[in-house]
Amino acid sequence: MKLSISLTLALATAASAFALTPNTRGHTALSSSSPAFVHPSHNRALHANNGFDLTSKTSLRASASAMELHAAEDSSAAALRSRGGGALGGLDVPLLTYFALWYLGNYYYNITNKLALKATGGAAGFPMTISALQLGIGSLYGIFLWLAPDARERPSITLDDIIKMLPVAFCYAGAHSASVFSFSAGSVSFGQIVKAAEPAFAAVLSQFVYNKPVSKAKWLCLPIVIGGVILASVNELDFAWSALLSACLANTFAAVRGNENKKLMETEGLKDRLGSVGNQFCITSVLGFLLSIPFVLWKEGGKLGQFVESFKTIPALRNNMIASALWFYGYNELSTMTLKKTNAVTQSVANTAKRVIVIVGVALVLGESLDFMKLLGCGIGIGGVFLCECHGSICTISSSCWRNICVLYLHWR
Numbered sequence: 001m002k003l004s005i006s007l008t009l010a011l012a013t014a015a016s017a018f019a020l021t022p023n024t025r026g027h028t029a030l031s032s033s034s035p036a037f038v039h040p041s042h043n044r045a046l047h048a049n050n051g052f053d054l055t056s057k058t059s060l061r062a063s064a065s066a067m068e069l070h071a072a073e074d075s076s077a078a079a080l081r082s083r084g085g086g087a088l089g090g091l092d093v094p095l096l097t098y099f100a101l102w103y104l105g106n107y108y109y110n111i112t113n114k115l116a117l118k119a120t121g122g123a124a125g126f127p128m129t130i131s132a133l134q135l136g137i138g139s140l141y142g143i144f145l146w147l148a149p150d151a152r153e154r155p156s157i158t159l160d161d162i163i164k165m166l167p168v169a170f171c172y173a174g175a176h177s178a179s180v181f182s183f184s185a186g187s188v189s190f191g192q193i194v195k196a197a198e199p200a201f202a203a204v205l206s207q208f209v210y211n212k213p214v215s216k217a218k219w220l221c222l223p224i225v226i227g228g229v230i231l232a233s234v235n236e237l238d239f240a241w242s243a244l245l246s247a248c249l250a251n252t253f254a255a256v257r258g259n260e261n262k263k264l265m266e267t268e269g270l271k272d273r274l275g276s277v278g279n280q281f282c283i284t285s286v287l288g289f290l291l292s293i294p295f296v297l298w299k300e301g302g303k304l305g306q307f308v309e310s311f312k313t314i315p316a317l318r319n320n321m322i323a324s325a326l327w328f329y330g331y332n333e334l335s336t337m338t339l340k341k342t343n344a345v346t347q348s349v350a351n352t353a354k355r356v357i358v359i360v361g362v363a364l365v366l367g368e369s370l371d372f373m374k375l376l377g378c379g380i381g382i383g384g385v386f387l388c389e390c391h392g393s394i395c396t397i398s399s400s401c402w403r404n405i406c407v408l409y410l411h412w413r
Contacts, residue, residue: 098337107361129307131177230377234373285329
């Protein structure tokens with residue numbers, strides 16, 4: 001019953017996130033299209049009415065603005081017709097499916113990952129080995145797609161491209177390993193709450209390491225995020241400093257990876273040589289797995305024989321580790337494909353909704369604590385993250401609305 005409720009919430013929230021932007025052309029479309037309350041027939045009525053006593057300059061401005069609004073309406077209507085029109089014309093069914101599978105994959109990854117970790121003793125077991133093998137199994141699936149007939153076109157990258165991708169792959173592997181260790185040391189819900197604060201780490205790194213100034217509005221959101229994490233930690237039954245610090249380390253790796261990936265994709269011709277988002281993710285996974293091996297040997301090399309024996313004799317470890325690896329690879333690739341098709345506001349809502357679903361759904365299934373203070377801190381922290389991520393888009397949309405209101409005022413003045 002709990003599982004059915006969680007899956008229903010996932011599908012419903014994905015539909016809500018997508019409903020914000022039926023036009024996949026993204027943020028540009030939002031900032032340039034006319035408001036929904038302006039109907040094309042109303043614009044034509046304004047032109048037909050000869051009772052206005054306007055100056056020549058004002059009339060020209062009003063006419064030009066009306067033409068812009070009318071063109072935007074025609075463009076929106078054409079976009080809907082290209083999607084099929086009708087009652088479902090505004091829905092992109094493939095994109096909606098991506099959202100649903102992304103949420104579903106993330107949900108099941110967190111459950112199967114935690115069960116695999118618990119089967120070997122949590123943090124005292126083999127978190128590094130499990131995290132590395134998850135990358136390795138996912139990489140095998142990606143390589144299989146290259147080898148299978150007509151499944152996925154292979155990339156044509158050079159050795160120099162691979163060398164340039166190493167920093168991104170290292171940060172990707174580091175973020176994953178630190179996250180897995182955090183989940184092994186504490187509850188999944190607590191680790192997810194801390195990991196939701198990633199934008200705070202990204203802001204600090206952008207400002208002080210990559211020399212990319214962060215707006216005052218984002219800085220003002222950061223105390224809200226940090227305060228939410230502190231509140232969620234107050235009564236956490238499974239609180240452990242190792243879980244908190246590992247989640248913070250995962251956030252740092254993820255923030256660095258984001259900045260390095262932006263620099264990487266500026267390499268001339270790299271996108272064409274990669275061929276697709278799936279190819280980029282597969283190469284990153286393969287490199288991340290290879291870079292993880294030395295750390296596995298360093299941390300848990302002396303226990304590898306014990307791990308092999310546990311893998312043979314404990315079905316909960318074997319089945320959940322393989323399942324978690326496939327879920328992890330699948331949902332990450334789907335999330336990349338999904339976010340590339342949406343604009344900034346939809347991405348923020350989608351990420352926020354995903355965190356809520358995972359935190360609540362996984363806690364219900366695994367029997368983790370969900371007391372009032374934890375839920376309050378979770379709500380405050382994730383709300384701060386949402387404001388931090390999408391405040392710029394909201395401001396742009398607001399300015400667009402004010403511009404359109406001024407246009408209407410010129411018509412009716």
